[in-house]
């Protein structure tokens with residue numbers, strides 16, 4: 001904490017740089033670096049992104065660390081310095097692979113090809129890029145965002161062409177305050193930052209996770225009208241625990257195991273100090289941090305900085321709006337919401353974020369006192385990889401503890417610690433089955449058949465895990481097994497289902513993309529110093545009261 005609170009001092013390298021910058025401008029800004037052949041020095045009048053955007057001078061990841069420092073490029077490239085031979089090898093691997101998505105990616109076989117074309121347009125002409133996106137948002141959101149962005153992140157080391165955003169690595173400790181001045185924009189309104197540790201449901205993708213920050217910011221521009229010159233995607237590369245990436249010679253990130261503990265915190269603290277020093281009014285969205293850090297970092301920064309965690313808080317807002325909408329679709333009054341029995345599969349940042357917020361909404365409807373809060377808590381059954389979470393569990397995760405069921409109570413329900421999802425659904429007969437487990441197909445035939453006995457006339461299935469192949473079930477499975485009256489939502493988009501009797505089974509998308517652009521815009525416009533739970537709650541409730549499904 002002492003690091004976090006310490007007074008901000010200009011690092012010696014920043015002072016060096018500022019002095020260097022002013023003396024350099026007197027010398028008409030000329031600097032030199034070695035050419036791609038490595039023999040002759042090349043004189044350049046440009047610096048920072050202008051060099052990377054100039055095909056004559058750009059060497060991309062082949063700029064050495066000294067050159068990066070000298071040319072104000074530090075932080076504008078992935079941390080690994082590559083030889084020209086490796087750069088060419090990486091390019092050739094990608095060229096020969098052509099489209100990889102037909103086998104395991106989005107159902108659109110051209111999704112990756114479309115992403116490449118859009119990405120090139122993004123590099124060439126931002127105005128046109130965002131016009132294309134805004135005018136065709138339904139068609140291209142699945143390309144720049146989930147599901148295609150998942151495939152893009154998985155293949156980012158191959159797809160990488162022109163850097164976008166900033167990279168801070170564990171090797172930059174002590175330098176970040178200086179590095180933020182390499183970003184050319186005087187004002188930044190929105191930062192989306194990730195450490196790549198849990199990208200969608202695809203696990204640890206290390207430095208390649210920058211793709212998710214870029215995709216989310218595209219939606220900030222397209223959906224909330226944020227100025228594209230004032231957005232900044234950020235990757236904090238603290239290593240990766242993905243063994244495949246650790247061995248891949250073409251990987252662009254640090255090839256060492258993830259930092260942990262105080263060392264990890266020191267890196268994130270330094271990043272937060274640096275960006276809020278240069279842009280005191282910026283909003284920082286934390287994205288796809290593994291649950292272990294998602295909650296801790298949220299607690300650490302939420303009352304000091306203008307920040308929120310999208311997976312914990314944005315997802316919760318969308319789930320509240322969706323489930324209040326489901327009550328309305330069941331033909332019941334809103335006040336019935338606290339009676340809904342909710343089974344949640346997944347107790348990570350998303351699952352626990354959602355149950356916490358749903359519980360608060362229910363408690364507010366029941367009178368907002370302690371007994372309302374207790375009573376709301378009994379509406380949830382949370383199942384993780386080890387089964388139903390109860391107070392009998394050893395080493396229970398502190399974030400999940402408030403939702404651990406009492407042993408005596410579940411005994412009466414015919415359940416026990418670690419009961420399987422199918423057993424829980426059979427015994428509880430829930431109104432809502434919510435999936436945030438990242439396990440594709442978890443809502444098996446058996447689980448869905450058990451849901452047929454739900455006490456609700458219209459049970460809701462929210463298969464919210466991303467990307468498409470991680471969805472807990474498909475809409476076809478939901479409608480065909482549970483029945484035509486199911487209320488279905490998924491994290492990634494699915495097509496509506498023809499139920500064959502003149503009826504359509506509607507697939508709604510339950511994704512935090514419907515909330516985070518509004519959270520950012522609302523915070524900017526209101527000038528709010530922090531982002532409170534109350535603001536998010538109000539956003540979710542406004543959503544359901546003002547949007548008709």
Ligand SMILES: NC(=O)C1=CN([C@@H]2O[C@H](COP(=O)(O)OP(=O)(O)OC[C@H]3O[C@@H](n4cnc5c(N)ncnc54)[C@H](O)[C@@H]3O)[C@@H](O)[C@H]2O)C=CC1
Pocket residue numbers: 198199200201202290291292310311315318345346347348349350351383384385386421435436437438439442464465466467470490491492510511512513
């Ligand atoms: N639709 C949306 O807006 C959002 C969707 N998500 C999705 O939610 C998923 C989970 O994200 P996090 O919570 O951050 O991940 P996480 O990895 O922290 O949590 C996953 C949880 O699922 C549990 N789990 C694993 N196998 C299970 C099984 N067989 N049965 C029941 N539970 C099981 C794990 O024990 C863990 O509690 C990801 O796929 C992510 O894409 C996350 C945020 C927003």
Ligand SMILES: CC(=O)C(=O)O
Pocket residue numbers: 146199200201288310311465466491511512513
């Ligand atoms: C949507 C989102 O934030 C996720 O799947 O992590």
Ligand SMILES: [Mg+2]
Pocket residue numbers: 200287288310311
């Ligand atoms: Mg996320």
